[in-house]
Amino acid sequence: MPEIWHPFTQHGLGEPIPEVIRAEGTLLHTRDGRAIIDGISSWWVQTHGHCHPKIVAAIQEQAARLDQIIFAGWTHEPAQQLSKALGDFLPSDLSHIFFSDSGSTAVEVALKMALGYWHNLEQPRSRIVVMEHSYHGDTIGAMSVGARGVFNRAYAPLLFDVETIPFPVDDGANSISALQQLCEGSEPPAAIIVEPLVLGAGGMLVYSPDILRALADTARAHDVLFIADEVMTGWGRTGTLFACEQAGVVPDILCMAKGLTGGLIPLAVTAASAPIYDAHFSPDRSRTFFHSSSFTANPIACAAALANLGIWRDEPVQQRIDHIAARHRAFAEQLAAHSNIADVRQCGTILAMDFVDTGGGYLSALGPQLLRFFADRNLLLRPLGNTVYVMPPYCITDEELDALYLGIEAAAAQFAD
Ligand code: PLP
Numbered sequence: 001m002p003e004i005w006h007p008f009t010q011h012g013l014g015e016p017i018p019e020v021i022r023a024e025g026t027l028l029h030t031r032d033g034r035a036i037i038d039g040i041s042s043w044w045v046q047t048h049g050h051c052h053p054k055i056v057a058a059i060q061e062q063a064a065r066l067d068q069i070i071f072a073g074w075t076h077e078p079a080q081q082l083s084k085a086l087g088d089f090l091p092s093d094l095s096h097i098f099f100s101d102s103g104s105t106a107v108e109v110a111l112k113m114a115l116g117y118w119h120n121l122e123q124p125r126s127r128i129v130v131m132e133h134s135y136h137g138d139t140i141g142a143m144s145v146g147a148r149g150v151f152n153r154a155y156a157p158l159l160f161d162v163e164t165i166p167f168p169v170d171d172g173a174n175s176i177s178a179l180q181q182l183c184e185g186s187e188p189p190a191a192i193i194v195e196p197l198v199l200g201a202g203g204m205l206v207y208s209p210d211i212l213r214a215l216a217d218t219a220r221a222h223d224v225l226f227i228a229d230e231v232m233t234g235w236g237r238t239g240t241l242f243a244c245e246q247a248g249v250v251p252d253i254l255c256m257a258k259g260l261t262g263g264l265i266p267l268a269v270t271a272a273s274a275p276i277y278d279a280h281f282s283p284d285r286s287r288t289f290f291h292s293s294s295f296t297a298n299p300i301a302c303a304a305a306l307a308n309l310g311i312w313r314d315e316p317v318q319q320r321i322d323h324i325a326a327r328h329r330a331f332a333e334q335l336a337a338h339s340n341i342a343d344v345r346q347c348g349t350i351l352a353m354d355f356v357d358t359g360g361g362y363l364s365a366l367g368p369q370l371l372r373f374f375a376d377r378n379l380l381l382r383p384l385g386n387t388v389y390v391m392p393p394y395c396i397t398d399e400e401l402d403a404l405y406l407g408i409e410a411a412a413a414q415f416a417d
Pocket of ligand 1: 102103104107135137138195201229230231232233257258
């Protein structure tokens with residue numbers, strides 16, 4: 001029998017791999033009878049909670065009616081309805097919706113759209129500007145625009161070169177001026193891609209809406225396309241539906257995935273402004289946007305996303321988000337008492353902190369120790385190196401939040417030295 005090779009898992013360490021047999025709300029029920037609090041929304045995908053009945057019903061209904069259909073030159077009702085419904089959630093400038101299957105593919109699509117735009121305008125540009133510590137996915141293009149490190153060292157020969165601006169410090173002048181310099185170079189960049197407000201896998205690093213706006217303004221002033229990767233930040237994580245809203249920024253291209261279906265089933269959207277679509281619109285077939293994958297706009301996934309939008313409309317989702325944010329803020333103050341916890345930061349439903357460590361970055365020995373410590377307490381918190389963060393589904397109860405906070409305080413006490 002073939003053995004399963006798990007992602008981001010070093011099987012050589014012999015770590016136990018728990019089996020989940022059922023999930024509901026914030027809880028993961030394991031084969032050995034434990035109920036584990038999902039403090040990281042199962043890799044940031046779950047928004048309303050596991051197995052939300054409205055999304056489950058939409059999936060069941062759609063699966064029985066139309067399961068899958070080629071999307072090149074064909075269409076179906078769930079995709080049409082979803083595109084129309086997304087119109088109520090997105091800025092009107094993002095007038096075109098391109099479907100794919102994951103956050104990484106949403107990013108690949110964005111990069112191809114940007115280069116296709118300049119190519120079709122007959123002003124070829126190929127340079128892409130990225131932010132230090134970024135993560136945009138694990139496919140080759142997405143890795144190319146992400147930070148280089150232990151994750152992708154072996155694949156470096158496959159990655160294309162990018163220009164990197166530093167992560168913003170203080171008022172972000174370091175980042176903004178670096179972008180300005182790159183934009184004013186002899187060969188202007190095609191686009192800049194950023195994770196707005198919070199850099200996720202790079203360590204839950206937070207920067208301000210003012211800086212985001214200044215970066216977008218700088219790009220716009222130089223006619224450089226602004227790509228917002230909201231794969232992690234989108235669907236409420238930072239306190240607003242999309243992080244860009246807090247900065248009053250409308251990107252030229254916006255990537256979303258994860259919470260688009262409430263986190264139940266894979267689907268991604270790359271939303272683009274009219275000029276980008278128009279540059280590809282032509283009777284000339286060579287100007288086609290050449291991208292697809294087999295399951296593009298899968299009807300079942302579109303039905304799930306449509307049900308997700310219904311939940312945003314009909315349930316007090318924003319209230320739940322605001323409540324989590326308020327609880328995080330209060331707990332963050334409490335954490336100040338722990339001398340071995342540094343740089344506590346919060347943005348909406350995301351709370352992160354660094355456990356003081358002697359080093360090692362992502363491969364810090366503390367990370368696996370903390371993971372095990374939390375797992376032993378039936379908490380799913382998966383540190384990024386020595387950074388512990390909480391990013392719960394919005395249905396989380398006060399008692400479940402308390403359990404997460406208590407677990408973190410216990411870890412702070414346990415790993416004090
Ligand atoms: N972009 C960002 C900001 C992400 O955080 C992630 C995944 O965590 C991705 C892209 C890649 O998404 P996926 O894992 O669905 O390919």
